[in-house]
Amino acid sequence: MQERKRRGWILTIVAIVLAFITGSLFFSYLNRLERIIGDQVTVVAAAESIPARTQISPEMLTVQEIPRNFVHDSYFFNPQDLTIGYVALADIEEGQIIQRNLLDANAGLEPGFRAVALNTDLVSSVGGNVRPGNRVDVIVSYTNEENNPRTEVLLEDVKVLAVNNLLPSGDEAVPGIVGANRFLPSGQLIKDGVVTLSLRPEDSTRLVFMSNFGAEIRLVIRRLDELDSRPVDPITMDEFTDP
Numbered sequence: 001m002q003e004r005k006r007r008g009w010i011l012t013i014v015a016i017v018l019a020f021i022t023g024s025l026f027f028s029y030l031n032r033l034e035r036i037i038g039d040q041v042t043v044v045a046a047a048e049s050i051p052a053r054t055q056i057s058p059e060m061l062t063v064q065e066i067p068r069n070f071v072h073d074s075y076f077f078n079p080q081d082l083t084i085g086y087v088a089l090a091d092i093e094e095g096q097i098i099q100r101n102l103l104d105a106n107a108g109l110e111p112g113f114r115a116v117a118l119n120t121d122l123v124s125s126v127g128g129n130v131r132p133g134n135r136v137d138v139i140v141s142y143t144n145e146e147n148n149p150r151t152e153v154l155l156e157d158v159k160v161l162a163v164n165n166l167l168p169s170g171d172e173a174v175p176g177i178v179g180a181n182r183f184l185p186s187g188q189l190i191k192d193g194v195v196t197l198s199l200r201p202e203d204s205t206r207l208v209f210m211s212n213f214g215a216e217i218r219l220v221i222r223r224l225d226e227l228d229s230r231p232v233d234p235i236t237m238d239e240f241t242d243p
Contacts, residue, residue, distance in 0.1 A: 040067060043071065043077060044079050046060060046061065046092045047059065048094050049093055057083065061079040063079065082103070087106060089103060108198070113199060113200060114200070114201055117194050118195050118197060118207065119194060126219060135224060137222060138197075140210045140214045140215075148236055154207065156229050158198065164194050164196075
């Protein structure tokens with residue numbers, strides 16, 4: 001009887017020791033796993049299925065917690081960052097983590113506007129000083145149907161969306177950028193650039209027409225606080241020849 005009790009105590013002690021070892025190994029594994037995957041980070045996900053070309057609204061979004069080591073640079077961390085005009089480029093499934101390549105901010109366009117690119121040089125872009133966010137007037141020079149030269153304001157108070165310098169042609173590489181200018185290996189300044197403007201559709205066609213068939217287009221930078229406009233008469237050769 002005593003031998004049976006002694007054996008029972010031994011088995012109990014062995015079971016307790018094995019349980020302690022197993023628990024220690026388990027918690028050690030959890031700690032090691034936590035070190036590997038890192039702490040939890042909140043990311044933005046879809047609270048519902050979002051069809052392509054749908055503007056993102058707050059009720060479409062939720063948050064999830066994932067290990068920090070699994071976080072990608074393209075993730076969003078605050079739902080408020082997605083409610084400033086973003087639109088889904090592709091279908092997004094419910095629960096899917098939202099990444100930047102799934103969305104577009106409409107190129108900064110307001111409803112009813114179009115983005116139009118215009119070739120410029122240092123002169124037509126006010127010495128290369130046109131910057132995104134500027135407001136500009138577009139001035140054109142052309143020859144009318146009577147073969148008379150004419151300069152006039154084509155568009156007023158236009159928002160500049162982007163300014164991108166053109167890369168050089170051929171095999172010439174651009175080793176660096178200084179301010180708004182790019183330089184070839186020879187040190188020569190690349191003068192050509194592209195300015196992207198925000199225009200209504202009817203103004204877009206007018207600008208494209210003039211860029212194709214007009215003699216010259218220049219941008220004129222406006223003060224940002226200058227909200228009023230006054231009519232500016234076109235300039236013709238008569239302005240300089242009339243007595």
